Amino acid sequence: EVQLVESGGGLVKPGSSLKLSCVASGFTFSSYGMHWIRQAPKKGLEWIALIYYDSSNKYYADSVKGRFTISRDNSKNTLYLEMNSLRSEDTAMYYCAKLEFDYWGQGVMVTVSS
């Protein structure tokens, strides 16, 4: 059974940093690209980043480019999202998803507030 489990969320102050993790199981993690998607409270879905299976390519939404970094450790079956210079508008549920968006995690909440 495919499982994606996010962690690392919480309440942080504007300007601070946070690193999210997504542990994958039930499929060959090292063979698939992975995404991060977020959803602000009562709002729609926003795709924010993609990393290829071998980390050779990374893509970002304009809203996070230069502040967020997607990475992965295939030896640990883990996807990461490092978030710097956090703003109130980054407050959202953050989901990881497998390349074809066929599997999603349950999400982890990030709240940016003073």
Place this chain on the structure above:
Amino acid sequence: NIVMTQSPKSMSISVGDRVTMNCKASQNVGNNIAWYQQKPGQSPKLLIYYASNRYTGVPDRFTGGGYGTDFTLTINSVQAEDAAFYYCQRIYNSPNTFGAGTKLELK
């Protein structure tokens, strides 16, 4: 960047009705569109990929269509459990932009 525009924003439908919702891409995306269903407190679930392919386990009352810039998701004989938000998304090429969603309510 490509913008995905969904319409209508919301719709109220009776059980057993047929409903069609729309998704328009600002540029030609071929058939690189997916549709998702999201219920409150849950992660999105993939319904349709590459515009018209039903994902594993999705009931056949869900049908996707379209090509290029105009796409539709049709639900035949809507059931009570279909009340949810529905999102379209450009897939295959990044950025994988989502539409703003259509809220389907049951009368």
